Amino acid sequence: MAKQILSSTINGEAVEVLVQPYETLLDALRETLGLTGPKEGCGTGDCGACTVHLDGKPVASCLMLAVQARGRSVTTIEGLSDNGVLHPLQDAFVRHGVPQCGFCIPGVLMAAAALLAEHPKPSEEEIRYGIAGNLCRCTGYTKMITAISEAAQAAAPRSA
Amino acid sequence: MSTMKTTRDVKGVGLSIPRPDGPEKVTGRVQYVADIKPRGMLHAKLLRSPHAHARIVRIDTSHARALPGVRAVITAADIPQLKKKAPTRAHAVLAIDRVVFVGQPVVAVAADELAIAEEALDLITVEYQVLPAAVDPLASMQPGAPPVAEAGTEADTSEALAHSAVALAKSDTGPTKAVNVSQQARVQRGDVAKGLAESDLVIENTYRVPMVHQGYLEPHAVLAEWDTNGLLTLWASTQGSFNTRSEVADVLEIPENTIKVIPVECGGGFGGKIRALCEPITAVLARVTKRPVRYVMTRREELEAGMPAPQVIIRLKTGVKKDGTLMALEADTVLDSGSFSGTVLAVSAVFLGSMYKWPNFDIRGSEVLTHKPSVAAYRAPAAPQTIFAIESQMEQIARALHLDPVAFRQRHLISEGDPMVNNQPWQSNGATEVLKRIAEHPMWKSRAEWVKGNGGHGSNGAKRRGVGMAIGGWLGGLQPTGATVRLNPDGSVSVLTGQVDIAGTNIALAQIAASAYGIDVDKVRITTGDTDTAPVTGLSAGSKTVYTVGAAVLEAAQDARRQTLEIAAAEMEASVHDLEIENGKVVVRGVPDRSITLAQIGKKGNLYMSKVQPVLGVSRPAFSKQAPGFAAQLARVEVDTETGEVTLRDFVVVQDVGRAINPLAVEGQMQGGSVQSLGMALTEGLQFDPDTGRLMNPSLLDYRKLTAADLPNIETIIVEVPSPAGPFGARGVGEPPIIPAPAAIANAIQDATGVRITELPVSPERIALGVLAQK
Numbered sequence: 001m002a003k004q005i006l007s008s009t010i011n012g013e014a015v016e017v018l019v020q021p022y023e024t025l026l027d028a029l030r031e032t033l034g035l036t037g038p039k040e041g042c043g044t045g046d047c048g049a050c051t052v053h054l055d056g057k058p059v060a061s062c063l064m065l066a067v068q069a070r071g072r073s074v075t076t077i078e079g080l081s082d083n084g085v086l087h088p089l090q091d092a093f094v095r096h097g098v099p100q101c102g103f104c105i106p107g108v109l110m111a112a113a114a115l116l117a118e119h120p121k122p123s124e125e126e127i128r129y130g131i132a133g134n135l136c137r138c139t140g141y142t143k144m145i146t147a148i149s150e151a152a153q154a155a156a157p158r159s160a
Numbered sequence: 161m162s163t164m165k166t167t168r169d170v171k172g173v174g175l176s177i178p179r180p181d182g183p184e185k186v187t188g189r190v191q192y193v194a195d196i197k198p199r200g201m202l203h204a205k206l207l208r209s210p211h212a213h214a215r216i217v218r219i220d221t222s223h224a225r226a227l228p229g230v231r232a233v234i235t236a237a238d239i240p241q242l243k244k245k246a247p248t249r250a251h252a253v254l255a256i257d258r259v260v261f262v263g264q265p266v267v268a269v270a271a272d273e274l275a276i277a278e279e280a281l282d283l284i285t286v287e288y289q290v291l292p293a294a295v296d297p298l299a300s301m302q303p304g305a306p307p308v309a310e311a312g313t314e315a316d317t318s319e320a321l322a323h324s325a326v327a328l329a330k331s332d333t334g335p336t337k338a339v340n341v342s343q344q345a346r347v348q349r350g351d352v353a354k355g356l357a358e359s360d361l362v363i364e365n366t367y368r369v370p371m372v373h374q375g376y377l378e379p380h381a382v383l384a385e386w387d388t389n390g391l392l393t394l395w396a397s398t399q400g401s402f403n404t405r406s407e408v409a410d411v412l413e414i415p416e417n418t419i420k421v422i423p424v425e426c427g428g429g430f431g432g433k434i435r436a437l438c439e440p441i442t443a444v445l446a447r448v449t450k451r452p453v454r455y456v457m458t459r460r461e462e463l464e465a466g467m468p469a470p471q472v473i474i475r476l477k478t479g480v481k482k483d484g485t486l487m488a489l490e491a492d493t494v495l496d497s498g499s500f501s502g503t504v505l506a507v508s509a510v511f512l513g514s515m516y517k518w519p520n521f522d523i524r525g526s527e528v529l530t531h532k533p534s535v536a537a538y539r540a541p542a543a544p545q546t547i548f549a550i551e552s553q554m555e556q557i558a559r560a561l562h563l564d565p566v567a568f569r570q571r572h573l574i575s576e577g578d579p580m581v582n583n584q585p586w587q588s589n590g591a592t593e594v595l596k597r598i599a600e601h602p603m604w605k606s607r608a609e610w611v612k613g614n615g616g617h618g619s620n621g622a623k624r625r626g627v628g629m630a631i632g633g634w635l636g637g638l639q640p641t642g643a644t645v646r647l648n649p650d651g652s653v654s655v656l657t658g659q660v661d662i663a664g665t666n667i668a669l670a671q672i673a674a675s676a677y678g679i680d681v682d683k684v685r686i687t688t689g690d691t692d693t694a695p696v697t698g699l700s701a702g703s704k705t706v707y708t709v710g711a712a713v714l715e716a717a718q719d720a721r722r723q724t725l726e727i728a729a730a731e732m733e734a735s736v737h738d739l740e741i742e743n744g745k746v747v748v749r750g751v752p753d754r755s756i757t758l759a760q761i762g763k764k765g766n767l768y769m770s771k772v773q774p775v776l777g778v779s780r781p782a783f784s785k786q787a788p789g790f791a792a793q794l795a796r797v798e799v800d801t802e803t804g805e806v807t808l809r810d811f812v813v814v815q816d817v818g819r820a821i822n823p824l825a826v827e828g829q830m831q832g833g834s835v836q837s838l839g840m841a842l843t844e845g846l847q848f849d850p851d852t853g854r855l856m857n858p859s860l861l862d863y864r865k866l867t868a869a870d871l872p873n874i875e876t877i878i879v880e881v882p883s884p885a886g887p888f889g890a891r892g893v894g895e896p897p898i899i900p901a902p903a904a905i906a907n908a909i910q911d912a913t914g915v916r917i918t919e920l921p922v923s924p925e926r927i928a929l930g931v932l933a934q935k
Contacts, residue, residue: 022275036195037188039427041377042459046860049377077188086186094182097824100664100832102185103377103427109186132869135860137375137428140831141868 008069010035011079019066025059026050028066029076037077037106041135048134051107052076058114060133077106080113088155089113092147100138108134112148121152171682172675173888176824179667193381193397193424194456201383202231204445204455205277206438207267207284208465209259212293212531212853213306216257216286221267223283229276231449233284234268239444241413245313249467249500249534250407250436253444259288260308260499261533262854263465270445270453293531295853297471297496300340300530307339308499308529315342315501315527342501343527347509347581350520355488359479363556366475367549368919369902370845371468371496374538375836375865378427379457380466382439384446392443393420399429399660400699405691407436408443422690423660426700430836431537432467434701435502463858467536468846470503471496472545474512478553484563486572488520489513491549495527495542500534503527506582507542507635512550513581515633516572523581531853537701539833540634540895544840544902547632548920551903555628556916565907566599569631589788590816590881590891591633597814597877598629598792610796611911622802625809626912631792632899636892637702640782642695643712645673645720647775649766651744651759653679653720655686657709658694663894664825665705669713671821672706672887676717677724678741679758695780703892706821707787710887712779720777727764727772728756787883791815791896793834797908801931804924806842806909810872811901816879818891823878826893831874833897839866840898841905845921 003018010033019028029035029052038061041049045060052061053075080087086094089112099105108131115122115130122130127148128141136144171177184190221233236242236254246252255266267284271277294300294308356362383395392414398404401421409416426433438455446453457466473494479487491512495503505525513521558568573595574580576588598604607627643657655673659665666686674681688694697709721741728746729736738749746761748754765774796810813834820826843864847856857863882889906917915930 020275027274030195031197035188036191039192039378040194040456041379042860044459044859044861047377047459077186081187086183090183090186093186094178097176097178097182097664097828099179099182099185100828101377101426101428101662102181102190103192105185106188128868128871132867135375135377135865135867137377137430137836137865138832139828140833140835140874141871142831142873143828145868145873 004067006066006070008071009073011075021067023066024062025064025066025069026061029061035076035078039103039106041103048111049104049107051110051134053110053114056117058111077109080109087113088151089116089148092151096143096147098139098143098147104134104136108136108144116152116155124149170674170678171680172671173821175671175822177667177671177681177822178824179664190425192378192427193383193395196383196395196424198385198452201452201454202270202272202449203274203277204268204270204442204453205281206265206441207281207286209255209262209264209266211259211288211290212262212295213291214259214288215291216255216259216266217289218287219267220285224269224280227276227280227283229272230269230280231272231451232270232445233280234444234448241411245310247314247316248435248502250440251411252500253411253440261465261531263461263533265441268441268445270449293853294340295530295532295848295850297473297494297528297530301338301526301528303338305340308531309342340529341526342497342529343505345505345509345525346523347513348522352488352490352520352522355520356477356479356490359487360482361557361560362477362479363553364477365553365918366473367552369472369545369548370847370920371471371535372538372840372844373463373466373468373846373863374430374432376428376430376432379459379462380433380437381456382442383452383454384443385452386447386450391418391420393422394439394443395422395424396439397426397433398423399426399433399662399701401658401660401691402696403434403699404436404439408439411436411440412443420690420692423688426660426662429662430539431541431701434699435467435536437467459860460858463846463863464855465533467534469538469541470535472508472542474546474549476549476553478557480557482561484561484568484571486516486518489518490521491523493523493525495525496530496532497527498530498532498534501527501529503535504541508546510580510582511543511546511633515550515574516554517574517578521581532848539836539898543632543634543899544837547630547899548902548906551630551632551900552906552918555907555910566595566604566629570595570599587786587788588884589633589790590879591631591790593879593881594790594792594814594816595631597879598794601794601812603627603794603796603810603812604629622800624799624801624912626797626799626908626910627795628904628906628908628911629792629794630900630903630907631790632896633788633790634703634892634895634899635788636707636786637704638783638786639698639704639708641697641709641712642780643709643716644695645677645713645716645777647720647724647758647762647765649759649762651757651762652683652685653677655684655713656689656694657713658689658691658697659705659709660700661688662700663705663829664822665700668706668821668825669710672710672713673717675888676714677721679744703789703895706890707886707892708783710821710890712781714887715779715781716777718777719779720775723775723777724758724761727761727775731756785885787818787886787891789816789891789893789896791900793900793904795904795908797905797912799909799912799927801913802928804926804928804931806922806924806927808838808872811838812875812877813897814877814879815896816881816891817893818883818886819880819889820878821888821890826878827876829893830876830897833894834874834901835866835871837898837901838905840920841902841922842866843921
């Protein structure tokens with residue numbers, strides 16, 4: 001099979017690369033574009049470590065073909081901070097000591113950022129369900145919930 | 161270990177400081193093995209056995225070899241170091257002529273692209289002669305069961321030594337009669353038959369815990385490359401780089417100093433990344449192809465062929481007097497080790513019989529081999545399973561005798577000096593204090609009111625509330641280690657160890673160095689070196705990093721401080737005894753204008769033609785005294801008696817950490833450990849087909865780990881009963897919080913429904929069936 005041209009906007013920049021027609025978006029990001037922030041924890045959409053935003057919505061990039069992102073906008077964890085300034089969520093995660101092994105963190109942050117874009121002032125339950133698609137084995141989630149809640153309060157009202 | 165005096169408090173021990181790697185982790189910049197891709201790198205894949213037990217008749221790799229982009233196809237015949245009596249999984253790099261579990265590697269491929277390697281696997285033909293499999297451990301113990309190991313294979317007890325440093329006097333690892341019983345142990349005291357005969361209440365139960373997976377989010381991964389001099393570099397996701405080096409050297413029969421292991425950020429280990437697993441085969445593929453080769457396991461491979469925790473079956477019989485006096489305990493423990501020996505059999509016996517003061521006991525333990533993936537450690541190996549049994553039993557005794565469950569435990573709980581089942585004395589510990597905090601907790605004291613006050617929950621009255629607790633402990637591991645602390649020309653301090661930071665320990669070690677040297681922690685930089693550069697360091701396992709490496713860092717920092725003061729004394733012509741380190745300077749006590757900065761001392765040690773020695777503190781301690789850590793947990797649950805669904809309303813973990821070097825990191829450990837414990841209690845279990853030995857839930861959809869939506873906030877209560885030998889009194893923190901929840905949850909469910917669950921996970925099905933059986 002011949003490689004396909006993938007033209008899309010990735011972290012705000014227009015990108016054109018060749019990808020295999022069977023290549024997942026996650027593999028294209030990691031192996032072709034060198035964006036290794038999104039992680040593969042399962043490859044079957046169950047763990048959330050590969051979460052990125054596609055046109056602002058959270059998706060499991062391991063379940064999508066790269067060519068499905070053609071003409072669309074993809075944001076990865078590498079695009080969450082703004083010119084080196086941490087996103088309020090990232091800042092809260094650091095201050096509350098959320099990351100332990102860190103492997104789930106990029107996916108959790110992207111899920112949480114999408115949640116706050118839609119619900120700027122989520123309840124604890126909304127936060128818990130908002131990141132329910134992201135498995136974490138180190139933290140027990142408690143500090144994560146605190147950090148997301150604090151970031152929401154600090155940032156709200158925010159435009160998405 | 162004494163703390164050196166400083167005239168002001170430095171920013172160090174006791175502060176809740178976020179980990180310095182936080183910004184790297186929240187921006188996705190931290191690199192794990194799968195993120196590293198050197199030029200020319202090949203991808204590896206393994207063809208794995210579809211059978212639990214089969215003879216390999218023929219392997220045809222010719223079509224795979226012919227596929228463009230395939231660089232190597234390897235079978236056992238290509239690796240002369242392989243032996244049929246492989247003592248560990250690491251040694252069984254590829255199956256030789258017989259496979260002994262579903263998922264065992266048979267053929268290895270390296271190719272230009274992952275997709276090509278995967279295609280190559282499809283082109284390999286392996287002809288198997290399927291043999292009967294021993295899947296159930298009890299059946300596997302019977303005479304005539306299909307043998308798992310080759311006759312004469314030695315039992316592997318290294319895991320037990322690494323983790324708990326407990327030994328049983330009567331431990332027997334020699335050949336036994338039953339073909340698949342690989343280890344046996346027995347500990348006894350007093351007269352159990354007499355004790356049971358004189359008891360007023362005898363309770364007997366069999367507790368069952370399935371194999372569970374450690375569940376680290378990062379699958380096993382390794383990158384291997386050989387240079388032209390025959391030196392091997394391994395970028396590994398490991399809990400112990402020196403251990404990985406030793407195991408790979410042993411398996412491949414090459415000298416250790418021809419291997420460099422670089423411990424890359426470890427995306428979770430929990431015991432599952434101690435032993436070598438895919439490192440040897442990846443090294444072989446790299447040697448054959450003369451290219452860097454990366455191997456990353458898939459989640460399915462992790463679940464089918466990782467190294468989970470053993471299945472545990474405990475038959476437990478206890479006798480007590482009417483007033484609650486303990487009389488006798490009798491137990492048979494079976495640990496299913498899968499296809500290779502390596503469980504921590506002694507731990508189970510110690511915790512069954514040593515938590516409470518049983519005057520008479522007889523505990524027999526067997527490690528059994530089955531045709532399933534072999535096991536490894538999982539955070540406090542064998543302890544949650546064992547504590548599930550003994551703490552469920554204690555609960556039933558208290559309930560049957562109408563005794564307060566906490567008061568009953570308090571009456572019989574061990575304290576320092578009491579003999580364990582192996583007759584070693586319990587070291588100083590905070591078990592009593594931990595239990596006291598549960599007794600005082602508002603959720604415990606108000607439990608009767610809370611259980612009654614379930615108005616508004618379930619109009620049909622199907623919902624019931626319950627409160628349960630349990631306590632568990634961990635003895636704490638020991639391992640010699642080394643550390644250096646050096647003073648830099650800018651007056652900052654660098655700490656070097658080989659310790660892999662899997663739990664936030666590096667910030668704690670930096671805090672220890674800061675307090676011991678007399679400098680703020682933001683002036684301390686800590687590095688985990690590789691096996692070529694770092695002092696020899698042990699595993700990050702057994703809850704021993706802060707306890708042992710912390711002691712090494714403390715001593716090395718004290719050594720560096722001593723050297724610093726000696727240099728300052730010579731430079732200022734003052735007595736060492738009159739000097740202090742304050743605000744980055746060495747000052748003469750009471751003479752504020754006589755001082756020399758740490759930067760000046762650091763520079764003098766690094767100047768061309770200088771006669772001042774550089775400051776380099778070194779420590780290389782070994783240890784003999786363990787520091788047990790206890791944790792207790794308290795759960796409030798709501799149970800739907802019609803569906804069996806459990807809602808966890810509140811959860812409290814109380815833990816003695818000796819001294820919280822970094823309370824923020826300690827809380828994170830306690831919360832994370834609690835949720836792993838709750839997962840074992842409520843949802844997790846590897847389910848094997850009893851006939852074929854195939855895993856029936858090989859995905860994270862079917863192997864259910866707890867999510868944020870399943871849980872309440874985890875309340876943490878830190879107790880500090882200082883350990884005599886730990887740095888600043890610290891004890892191990894990582895393992896105790898994973899221990900009590902299975903028992904605490906089962907006890908809460910009994911409180912809510914009257915149903916006693918003796919098999920994990922405490923699933924809705926088991927609860928609903930239990931409720932039905934009561935009617």
